[in-house]
Amino acid sequence: MKQERIQVQKVNLLKMDQHDLNIFMKRYGIGFVLLGMFIVLSVASPRFLTVLNLSNVLTTVSINGLLAMGMVFVITAGGIDLSIGSMLALGSVTIGLIMNATGSIFLACAGSIIICALFGLVNGFLVAKFDMFPFVVTLASMLVIRGVSYVMSGGYSFALAKPEFAQIGLGKLFGAIPFPALIFVIITLMAFVLLQLTKFGRYVYAVGGNIKSATASGVNVLWTRIGTFVIMGICAGTAAIIMTARINAAQPNIGTGYEVDAIAACVIGGTSFSGGISTIPGTFIGVMIIGLIFNGMNLIGISSYWQIIMKGLLIIAAVMMDKFINRKN
């Protein structure tokens, strides 16, 4: 009797009835894994739960975080984008070339975002218009984009004309919040609004959930699918700015393998690979879990090779959980 009342109170506290709670658990159950990691790491290392370390974690995950925020749109609409690692390189080279030619940091950053968005548009157009497999299309554009960045840079890294650009990677707002972390958080909020509160977001879910039903409901499937790839491009172009600022040089050979971590973050965060199911908070949690594996193991002093194994195992666990939850498929 007493127990029952306690339970009801708990549920009321979260302003949810039992049913909402079930949905919440299904969507955000992975959050408890993150919570568990937090507790274990806090106990294991006194250096973990400090403002400095946590803002370090946010800074480290910011690049993967931005990529994951784009990737979640693409995967939710039933696609995949393998070309984002190459986009980072293209963005970097573009920043360097524009900055050294015009001396404008703003133009350089805009250039990175625009060129990546354009390649996203091409990816999306090929996938949606000709109904080609996104895996194959973006595999090909991964090569093309990488090649373009080598051609544009002549194959060499080069220094940037504006040393203050590095502040985007190093600087802190009010001396406390690192800019990369700030950008990541802002983009996450924007992604949340776009995917979960707008009509476009709703169409993304509908297209990924059942493309035929979306068509029969009058959804513009073509532009919805293209849109997700453009968003991916914008996120990749933004990530390229942070990455270039942190390296403080334009490099055509960066970004290899970054698509893997972005996809991993989405999947760990509960994004269904068959499309139609995902949340931005879930993806954020996925990004943080990957970041903590790296950060935590370093703090505890476990060989960094193990973090790769852990990441792999975690993806399998997450996909199994996805299968289990969506077994009704």
Add this chain to the structure above:
Amino acid sequence: MHKNAGSENNSYEFILDCNDITKQYGGTQALNGVQLKLKKGQVHALIGENGAGKSTLMKIIGGLVQPNSGTVFFEGKHYQAKSPVEAINAGIAMIHQELNPQPYLSIAESIFLNREDNYKNIPILNKKATNERAVKVLKKFNISLNPKIHMEHLTLAQIQMIEIVKAVSTNARLILMDEPTSSLDSEETEHLFNTIRDLQSKGVTIVYISHRMDEIFDVCDSYSVFRDGSFIDSGNISDVTKNDLISLMVGRVVKNIFPKVECSIHDVVFRAEKLCGKGFKDISFEVHAGEILGITGLVGSGRSETMESIFGLNPLNSGKMYLYEKEIRIKNVRDAMDKGIAMINEDRKEYGLCLFRSITENISLPSLRKKHKGILINQKKEKEECNEIASKLSIKMANIKTDAFSLSGGNQQKVVVAKWLMDRPELIILDEPTRGVDVGAKAEIHSLMCQFAAEGMAIIMVSSELPEVMGMSDRILIYHEGSLNGEITRSEILSGKENQETILKKEFGGR
């Protein structure tokens, strides 16, 4: 003459003897204690309306589905196939209505898939030996195709022949054919019949499912009739007429009571003029405000295809459409929606719902564009409107945020109806609105339709279920093989001038 080829030598009377077969899918009784008895070497027609349970029984015999109860004896021995492989090993092959060939395998590889030849003691394929074997079996059927040709280059009829060859090469003594002629032209059909007669002379028994009466009288020796999941009658084809069989198939009087409310019928809302497209030609009709226009015909007769073209899902080849006497052009679904046309597709799971999204999201999807200005969704307004319509249609649900998946068939269908009522349409097309829906929900959907009519909408209802069409429609159009073959008014039905038998006759191409 060929009817009793050698049956007296065997210890069993029937090569296949099914008794009291029952099968339930969820709450629906697909088969209710049916029997099927076949004599060796016969071609046996299995007939019944859509949903009579023919295909279910075929699936049970073919090992695709397990019965809930009943016994099957094959060649005198107890038979129960848990998979298609077991059925094939026992000597029963099935030729499906939808052929699924392996496009990139050669004819020989397809015939001997899973039975390939190896070189002696080495696990490497001996293609030459397989090809030679293929030539031998093809020769038996006078097929002169090169066995090295890939399946993708064959016509549908040829693929079907290869399926039959494959069945015979597995030493099948019983072949089940589910509407084998549905995609064949008359010449190919004749060729198939010659093959069937040839098989028969070799002592093979055949179950032949078809909606085409002429074919049944052409090639079959005996028949069984199913209706609503029950066995009705069987006998020799030579003892009956086409009309006898149709009466047996229909049998019942209209026993379901439909809540049809007579509404006053107003002006023409929608008019179609000589619509042609894939699967239909020269379709002209009109539908008035307040009217329920019933459309019926056999499955595959072009009814749904026409509706999908009107709604912009498939292109029209030619023809004109008018809404309130103004010509309209519809290139895609959005055009149709903007003109005030809504369509509830026959395939609820494919075209109706995103099963793993919430009821709210499903209901509001088509109307988001108009109802919410700007890019943001007004969550509160959305929830209120969805709740309102859900309670209007009395959708039974735990919560409006639950997945559509968790609902019963009837409630899922109501969600689909709700989707299209958010934005009041001028013309609403319902394709099989009560398929897979329990009796209670069915009646509710029917009274909703009457309500729409009373509100002045024009309604087109496509249905295979004759009692439903007859009970609900003000007028009925009958399709036969892609064209309209007759129009019936409500008064003709009420006066008894037209009934299920006459409608079914028209569906089969009669006058």
